[in-house]
Amino acid sequence: xxxxxxxxxxxxxxxxxxxTTGLDIAKSISSRxxxxxxxxxxxGKIRDLNAEIDGDAPVEILTFDTPEGxxxxxxxxxxxMAQAVTELFPEAKLAIGPPIEEGFYYDFEVSKPFSPEDLxxxxxxxxxxxxxxxxxxxxxxxRREMLEKYRRDGAQYKVEMLExxxxxERVSVYKHSSFEDLCRGPHIPDTGVxxxxxxxxxxxxxxxxxxxxxxxxxxxxxxxxxxxxxEDYLYRMEEARKRDxxxxxKQLELFHITNDVGAGLVLWLPKGALIRNEIxxxxxxEHLANGYDLVFSPHIARLDLWNRSGHTDFYAENMYQPxxxxxxxxxxxxxxxxxxxxxxxxxxxxxxxxxxxWAELGTVYRYEMPGVLHGLMRVRGFTQDDAHHFVSPEGMExxxxxxxxxxxxILDSFHFPDYDIYLSTRPEKAIGDPDDWVKAEGGLRHALxxxxxxxxxxxxxxxxxxPKIDIKIKDALGRSWQCSTIQFDFSLPERFDLxxxxxxxxxxxxxxxxxALLGSVERFFxxxxxxxxGRFPLWLAPVQARVLPITDDQIEYGRQVVDRMKRAGxxxxxxxxxxxxxxxxxxxxxxxxxxxxxxxxxxxxxDTLSVRLHGKGDQGSFxxxxxxxxxxxxxxxxxxxSQLT
RNA sequence: GCCCAAGUAGCUCAGUCGGUAGAGCACAUCCUUGGUAAGGAUGAGGUCACCGGUUCAAAUCCGGUCUUGGGCUCCA
Numbered sequence: 122x123x124x125x126x127x128x129x130x131x132x133x134x135x136x137x138x139x140x141t142t143g144l145d146i147a148k149s150i151s152s153r154x155x156x157x158x159x160x161x162x163x164x165g166k167i168r169d170l171n172a173e174i175d176g177d178a179p180v181e182i183l184t185f186d187t188p189e190g191x192x193x194x195x196x197x198x199x200x201x202m203a204q205a206v207t208e209l210f211p212e213a214k215l216a217i218g219p220p221i222e223e224g225f226y227y228d229f230e231v232s233k234p235f236s237p238e239d240l241x242x243x244x245x246x247x248x249x250x251x252x253x254x255x256x257x258x259x260x261x262x263x264r265r266e267m268l269e270k271y272r273r274d275g276a277q278y279k280v281e282m283l284e285x286x287x288x289x290e291r292v293s294v295y296k297h298s299s300f301e302d303l304c305r306g307p308h309i310p311d312t313g314v315x316x317x318x319x320x321x322x323x324x325x326x327x328x329x330x331x332x333x334x335x336x337x338x339x340x341x342x343x344x345x346x347x348x349x350x351x352e353d354y355l356y357r358m359e360e361a362r363k364r365d366x367x368x369x370x371k372q373l374e375l376f377h378i379t380n381d382v383g384a385g386l387v388l389w390l391p392k393g394a395l396i397r398n399e400i401x402x403x404x405x406x407e408h409l410a411n412g413y414d415l416v417f418s419p420h421i422a423r424l425d426l427w428n429r430s431g432h433t434d435f436y437a438e439n440m441y442q443p444x445x446x447x448x449x450x451x452x453x454x455x456x457x458x459x460x461x462x463x464x465x466x467x468x469x470x471x472x473x474x475x476x477x478x479w480a481e482l483g484t485v486y487r488y489e490m491p492g493v494l495h496g497l498m499r500v501r502g503f504t505q506d507d508a509h510h511f512v513s514p515e516g517m518e519x520x521x522x523x524x525x526x527x528x529x530x531i532l533d534s535f536h537f538p539d540y541d542i543y544l545s546t547r548p549e550k551a552i553g554d555p556d557d558w559v560k561a562e563g564g565l566r567h568a569l570x571x572x573x574x575x576x577x578x579x580x581x582x583x584x585x586x587x588p589k590i591d592i593k594i595k596d597a598l599g600r601s602w603q604c605s606t607i608q609f610d611f612s613l614p615e616r617f618d619l620x621x622x623x624x625x626x627x628x629x630x631x632x633x634x635x636x637a638l639l640g641s642v643e644r645f646f647x648x649x650x651x652x653x654x655g656r657f658p659l660w661l662a663p664v665q666a667r668v669l670p671i672t673d674d675q676i677e678y679g680r681q682v683v684d685r686m687k688r689a690g691x692x693x694x695x696x697x698x699x700x701x702x703x704x705x706x707x708x709x710x711x712x713x714x715x716x717x718x719x720x721x722x723x724x725x726x727x728d729t730l731s732v733r734l735h736g737k738g739d740q741g742s743f744x745x746x747x748x749x750x751x752x753x754x755x756x757x758x759x760x761x762x763s764q765l766t
Numbered sequence: 767g768c769c770c771a772a773g774u775a776g777c778u779c780a781g782u783c784g785g786u787a788g789a790g791c792a793c794a795u796c797c798u799u800g801g802u803a804a805g806g807a808u809g810a811g812g813u814c815a816c817c818g819g820u821u822c823a824a825a826u827c828c829g830g831u832c833u834u835g836g837g838c839u840c841c842a
Contacts, residue, residue: 196842217842226837234769279842286841293842303842324837325769332838336768339837367835371777380815380833490767492838672799699799707803721801731801739802 254313385501545582
């Protein structure tokens with residue numbers, strides 16, 4: 122009888138008898154660990170806690186605190202939900218039920234969508250299954266055997282998975298209570314481990330996300346090993362809702378969307394417009410200081426232009442119908458590139474002129490399906506902070522690296538803690554030689570690697586004219602939105618016959634880069650509102666300070682202060698209503714005004730202000746000029762937070 | 767586009783069994799002049815999303831349209 126030699130994450134090793142399981146190991150370490158253990162990682166592979174460990178290996182006991190532990194926990198929860206659903210709705214066909222970032226879902230084919238009352242019934246049944254403390258068992262079977270069984274049962278989705286996705290000879294089935302499901306596993310030891318759960322939503326979801334296939338009904342849920350964790354989750358959701366840009370946009374009067382104007386069309390109210398102007402001013406300064414020229418282009422162009430660019434072939438589903446002007450048809454623009462290309466063709470260029478960088482805050486209109494419109498994040502009319510670089514093939518790589526750095530510099534000015542970078546490759550509908558695509562993808566990859574940026578690959582996510590790098594930022598509810606995009610393009614220069622005169626006097630074809638750094642001003646603003654939770658840094662705050670007189674006697678002094686501060690370039694107003702100071706403070710706090718300047722008899726006599734910072738309270742009194750200087754410095758440095766000490 | 771839910775005052779929301787609509791906040795006027803998150807009184811404010819149907823009678827029941835919200839590739 123041989124033993125197995127186990128190495129634990131802390132580096133210590135121990136010898137266990139043959140046939141030992143993850144649970145045995147956990148028990149030998151501490152009873153608490155044994156209680157909290159969900160699964161075990163053996164030599165990098167996640168296994169069931171009761172699986173025998175058959176050789177020497179590094180072993181890690183997984184609890185809910187680990188990402189893998191959470192995934193197992195939620196996956197098992199999905200099985201329990203599926204059991205409840207199949208019992209209550211015997212005709213339901215099972216599709217898939219994976220864990221997700223926070224929680225799990227399961228897709229079912231049912232004759233009628235689930236109602237809120239159905240979810241309550243399912244929850245009650247799930248609780249009973251959990252109370253059973255039913256143990257999960259694994260069984261290994263042949264693929265052929267399962268396929269036959271599922272064919273007999275008419276379990277078409279399982280059949281499809283076994284026919285198309287899971288091609289191993291042997292597959293596994295997990296059973297607990299009266300339920301069994303094809304499953305790779307592993308699973309929690311028993312259903313009793315789940316101490317709190319909630320079904321959070323139900324919705325339609327296409328089988329394999331394909332709108333041409335059957336619509337299934339999906340139920341989402343979350344579950345936890347401690348009741349408190351569920352409470353925390355629900356609290357977090359509530360807090361996230363408070364920083365939702367749609368909620369804050371209304372409260373702070375930043376923007377308005379109304380059906381009187383049209384779905385997906387944004388009205389920028391004065392305060393939102395002010396922030397937008399600050400962002401755009403910053404954007405223009407940075408571009409002019411970094412080798413860009415700024416250009417403007419019209420909103421419509423002859424349809425011929427869009428035929429030549431390929432948009433009418435490859436982008437038709439996002440474009441509005443052309444309008445007729447005299448006998449000519451004109452297309453409202455979904456992109457700015459054909460205009461910048463037409464500008465390029467306005468004269469001849471030399472290699473000495475390259476790289477050329479032309480930027481424009483260009484407003485474009487795209488048809489988006491009604492169901493996907495979302496606040497400022499997905500709209501039908503938006504302004505891209507667009508630019509096109511015209512580059513020689515030799516200069517391409519340096520230009521990409523330079524651009525990527527510039528992009529990160531712009532994003533960093535808004536203090537985003539993190540973002541996700543994607544490299545998107547050739548989509549199904551694309552123009553250009555596939556070999557060029559491969560080369561271009563290599564160029565983008567190289568730039569990312571040179572700058573040591575971690576990224577994921579989005580297969581088939583590129584634009585129709587070239588591959589791209591996207592940077593996505595998450596909103597308050599954890600959904601991720603593409604902001605920056607850097608797109609390689611070798612096709613449009615070809616289509617429009619662009620060229621430049623090279624050193625040797627020969628005509629050469631330039632490459633193009635399309636790029637947007639903020640993405641769209643609308644979406645970026647939405648992300649920014651949520652990022653700052655409406656508490657904009659001073660340089661962006663629409664009202665930077667509000668003067669609050671304690672009695673009407675200080676209104677005259679208040680006017681003088683406002684006037685002085687305005688002349689110093691600050692955005693200040695006066696609350697001259699005959700309300701109590703507490704009331705004025707409350708309203709200023711709710712409006713998230715960074716500086717509240719309180720003036721009573723003491724202040725008006727000594728030319729001072731009593732300063733209260735939003736969210737931070739009373740900061741004591743300051744001379745008016747001193748405060749002006751401090752605020753101006755804070756604006757100049759674009760400080761993320763007000764700090765007076 | 768598809769599935770589900772919702773749409774009532776500027777905002778947040780009540781509105782029971784079908785009997786012509788209500789609160790709080792905000793707003794206006796007046797009183798109050800108060801030192802760090804809501805002082806008081808009075809007033810004004812509505813095509814109950816829109817169109818159609820059932821009914822003596824519709825915010826309410828039925829149908830349609832529009833809009834909003836959640837979701838629609840994360841191999842078992």
